[in-house]
Amino acid sequence: MKLDEIFCGLPYGFSSFAAVKDRLIECRAKARLPQNAETVISVLFPYYLGEEYYKNANVSRYAVSADYHIITGGIMEHIVSALRETYPENTFEYFVDNSPLPEVRCAAAAGLGVIGRNALFISPVYGSWVFLGEIVTDKYFPPAAPAENFCVGCSKCVSACPVGAIGDTGVTPEKCLSYLSQKKGELDPAVAQKMVEYNCAWGCDICQKVCPMNAGARLTPIEAFFDTARPYVTAADEIEGRAFAWRGKKVIERNLEALNASEKTSE
Ligand code: SF4
Ligand code: SF4
Incomplete structure (x- = not known):
């Protein structure tokens, strides 16, 4: 073959x-x-x-x-x-x-x-x-030729990150909303506020959405990703079979509570 x-x-x-x-x-x-x-x-x-699949998403695209x-x-x-x-x-x-x-x-x-x-x-x-x-x-396949393998370095992701998590040496996980939305324990109120602002029940895509290297990205050829698309989560008992199921219900429950509480106060 x-x-x-x-x-x-x-x-x-x-x-x-x-x-x-x-x-x-x-x-x-x-x-x-x-x-x-x-x-x-x-x-x-x-x-x-494709963008139409991500309207009103409250989970990161990888978890749709x-x-x-x-x-x-x-x-x-x-x-x-x-x-x-x-x-x-x-x-x-x-x-x-x-x-x-x-x-x-x-x-x-x-x-x-x-x-x-x-x-x-x-x-x-x-x-x-x-x-x-x-x-x-253990089979030898000829490796790719060594090449310059860094992005164009435009810094748009650095400016767009709402929590200043991207520095000269990479991303500081303890600041990153994606990491913090997955971490167990109580949410810091400042973090919860950012999650509300960006409608993050799980993960964050801001630095990817602004990246010029993502402009014109080709659609996945993997049908199963289309067939199972669901861009939001509304209750913790919906986690079965989703990318965040491994974390258990409590973390999603906590994140949804933060998002719902803000909806109530803005009513
Ligand atoms: S995922 Fe969000 S919070 Fe984390 S580095 Fe990217 S923009 Fe910043
Ligand atoms: S926005 Fe994309 S191309 Fe620009 S520095 Fe960030 S990762 Fe690199």
Whole structure:
């Protein structure tokens, strides 16, 4: 089977495992890395549905469709079984989200795009509206040629971020609304106010919406993202099968309470 067929038309690229082996992230998934790993294959899963799908959204665009762990995991299962069949002598292990690899760096090193000032990966075709996945193998595939892999550096994301979370060295998670909307515990009133202002029940897309590299992003070729689109959440018992289900009901309940309280006071 040819590689393009194996990857179902999704963008993919190769980088050297040796280049990241000293930068691995400590997590349980690390134990699944193949011995004698040679190559990291980065795969992009675009999820952009078009602006009309995001009207009145109160969740980040990545969470509009059904849980991406399930959708991308299903596609990865398919890809990896085709790789194992095509190269039976080799080992292939895949990672989506729960990855020991520095995902953004690997995708950029594989020649699939660049790293933005907002620390996100940006594809020249699909923009930053992509999920990243990796397959690690002991088979050698020639890595992409080293290239300049940073965004155009226009700083629009820096100016647009409502909480000043993007600095010279990347994003400070403790300031970022996306991170804070997912964190357990009580909401700081100043954070709650910003979440109300930007209608964030989960996540924040402001720095991506203003990025010029996202202008003209191509729609996802993955039908399942269209079929399951729901751009809002209204009650904590609606989390089943959604990208934020892993966090449990309490966090969504807390965020919705903050949004609803503000609606009541403005009535
Ligand atoms: S996600 Fe929102 S809060 Fe976080 S860096 Fe981007 S604009 Fe700032
Ligand atoms: S808005 Fe400008 S600086 Fe920020 S990620 Fe996009 S291109 Fe880079």
